[in-house]
Amino acid sequence: MGSLKWIVSVSAMASLIFLGLVILSGWGLSGAYVPSLTDGFPATLYLEKYSSGGHLLRSLHYYSSSGLVFSGFIFLSFFYISGFTAKYRKTWILCVLLYLLIIGSAFSGYVLPMDQNAYWGTKVRLSIVETVPLVGPAIADLLRGGATFNSATLPRFFTLHGSVLATTICLCLFLLIQTKKSIFIQYLSDQRFNVTLLVSIMLYFVLINNFSAPLELPADPTDVEYNPRPEWYFLWLFQFGKYVEWAPWIQSGVLPLLGVGFLFAVPWLRNHAQKRRSVIVIAWCLIWLVLTGLAVIDDKGLHHNPNYSDGMALHAEKNFNRLCIDCHGAGGLGDGPESQAFDLPTPNFTSSNFWINTDEQRMSIIIKDGTGNDMPDFGGSLTYEQILALIHHIEKSFKPNCQE
Numbered sequence: 001m002g003s004l005k006w007i008v009s010v011s012a013m014a015s016l017i018f019l020g021l022v023i024l025s026g027w028g029l030s031g032a033y034v035p036s037l038t039d040g041f042p043a044t045l046y047l048e049k050y051s052s053g054g055h056l057l058r059s060l061h062y063y064s065s066s067g068l069v070f071s072g073f074i075f076l077s078f079f080y081i082s083g084f085t086a087k088y089r090k091t092w093i094l095c096v097l098l099y100l101l102i103i104g105s106a107f108s109g110y111v112l113p114m115d116q117n118a119y120w121g122t123k124v125r126l127s128i129v130e131t132v133p134l135v136g137p138a139i140a141d142l143l144r145g146g147a148t149f150n151s152a153t154l155p156r157f158f159t160l161h162g163s164v165l166a167t168t169i170c171l172c173l174f175l176l177i178q179t180k181k182s183i184f185i186q187y188l189s190d191q192r193f194n195v196t197l198l199v200s201i202m203l204y205f206v207l208i209n210n211f212s213a214p215l216e217l218p219a220d221p222t223d224v225e226y227n228p229r230p231e232w233y234f235l236w237l238f239q240f241g242k243y244v245e246w247a248p249w250i251q252s253g254v255l256p257l258l259g260v261g262f263l264f265a266v267p268w269l270r271n272h273a274q275k276r277r278s279v280i281v282i283a284w285c286l287i288w289l290v291l292t293g294l295a296v297i298d299d300k301g302l303h304h305n306p307n308y309s310d311g312m313a314l315h316a317e318k319n320f321n322r323l324c325i326d327c328h329g330a331g332g333l334g335d336g337p338e339s340q341a342f343d344l345p346t347p348n349f350t351s352s353n354f355w356i357n358t359d360e361q362r363m364s365i366i367i368k369d370g371t372g373n374d375m376p377d378f379g380g381s382l383t384y385e386q387i388l389a390l391i392h393h394i395e396k397s398f399k400p401n402c403q404e
Contacts (some may be wrong), residue, residue, distance in 0.1 A: 004082040011075035017201070018068035019102070019173065025061040026162065028053075033112065035158035037151060040114035041218040045308070045385070048215055055212065056205070062213035065106060069233045072099045077281045080266060083274060089267040091179055096263045098172045101165055106231065108161035111154065117305065119219030121228035122157075123149070128241065131248035149221070217311040227303060236291035239298070312385065316393035319386065323378060324394075332398035342374045349398035363391050 032051055034043040047054030076099060079092065111122035130140045143160070145152025220226070230238050241251040306314060329336040332349035339346040347354050367387050370377030382390070 004078055007078045008075060008082060008084070011071050011078065013197075014071040015068060015075055016173075017197070018064045018071055019169070021060055021064040021201075022068055023166065023170070025057045025064065026166065028057045029061060030162050033158070035112070035154045037114065037149070037154055040112060040154050044113040044115070044215065048212070048308075056209050058213040058215075059208045059211055060205070063208050063211065065109075066232070068102060069106065072102060076263075077285075081274060081277045081281055083277065086267055091176065092267050093264065094172055094176045094179070098169065098176065100260065100263075101169050101172065105161055105165045105169065106233075108157050108165060110231070111157050112161065113215060114154065114219050115216040115308070116219055116223065116226055117214070117216050117228050119149075119221070120223075120226045121230060124228055124238075125230075128248065128252050131252045133249050133253050136252065215308045216305055217308060217315075225303075227305070229299065229305070232292070235295040236288050239291040239295035242298075312389040313393065315386065316389035319382065319390050320393055320397075323381075324390075332394065344374050346374075349394055350400065352400050355395075355399055360388070360391055363394075364388065367391070 029047060032043060032047050032054065034040060044058075048058055049055075072095075076095060079095070084092070107125065110125070111118045126140045126144060129143070130136045132139065141147060143153075143156060144150065145156050237251065237255075240255070241248065244250040325336060326338045327336040327342075327346050328334055328349065329339070329346075334346035334348040336346065364384075364387050366375060367382070367390065368377060368379035368384075378387070
């Protein structure tokens with residue numbers, strides 16, 4: 001029993017720390033985010049690449065959310081195994097409610113980056129919501145603000161994620177702390193605990209700063225062949241849905257109702273022996289692992305979705321072949337078939353002299369505004385990010401000291 005109490009205490013404290021980091025980083029991100037279909041992705045990209053501390057905030061928010069889901073599951077599992085649910089009914093109910101709100105917050109925040117995976121993944125999730133018996137279509141329309149994605153969709157999800165659910169989570173957290181105030185005071189008054197906590201958080205910051213939160217290319221509603229991937233903790237549910245396609249309401253209605261009903265009913269159920277409670281948790285973990293593993297195996301056969309940097313590099317290569325190759329040539333020598341008609345010689349990208357006399361800023365201005373008859377302007381067809389990616393492709397492909 002001593003080891004169980006230790007796991008319950010550690011997982012509870014880890015969950016509270018992750019939750020605090022999620023809330024604080026979420027407040028920081030909300031200051032620069034714009035909840036609209038046109039500005040959602042640019043705002044996310046600005047946070048990731050240009051805002052001071054934006055990269056850290058996104059990574060902190062993303063990885064702390066995953067850590068919160070994992071540590072919360074560990075806490076609930078061992079709290080149930082230890083048999084505390086009947087003795088601490090109020091604590092259990094508040095913890096279950098808090099965990100469900102966290103899952104709901106993860107669902108609502110998924111669409112906010114407005115990249116490919118966010119857009120198409122949310123469309124899939126809302127299509128599942130629509131299969132909920134009786135109320136599904138109404139809930140989906142309420143979340144979207146209509147029958148399809150529109151200008152009201154992102155503001156609604158942002159309000160649900162950052163205001164409604166966040167406020168409710170804070171309220172539940174306050175009530176939970178009030179019920180166990182003496183335990184929190186005991187931990188916070190322990191100097192060794194405080195030092196360990198501070199060092200752990202600092203190491204965690206250093207670690208996640210080296211990892212980026214996922215970000216793909218901007219959402220493209222016309223790319224109907226895109227295959228969205230859910231978060232790791234939702235993989236099992238999507239895999240389960242493949243086996244009940246004949247009755248989708250089982251995935252969207254029956255399964256959640258049974259799961260949530262069981263969790264809230266636990267304190268009033270017969271208090272079985274610890275061994276039997278352990279078997280129930282292990283059985284659920286095995287089901288989760290099998291379904292998640294099958295989902296991972298199925299994913300291997302799907303087309304890989306590139307991250308933002310890799311996707312922009314692929315698009316830059318296509319843009320070079322589409323816009324530049326006729327003049328500059330496939331080898332960047334300035335010997336393309338149309339180069340002979342120009343008054344001035346076409347720049348040779350493989351020449352060291354070219355790179356001595358130019359830089360990224362000058363090239364971006366020329367590509368955007370053109371130079372008259374010889375060099376057309378592409379500012380109307382390429383975004384600033386696409387122009388930078390094109391320059392990086394030219395530099396990587398043809399600059400003498402950058403060629404692979």
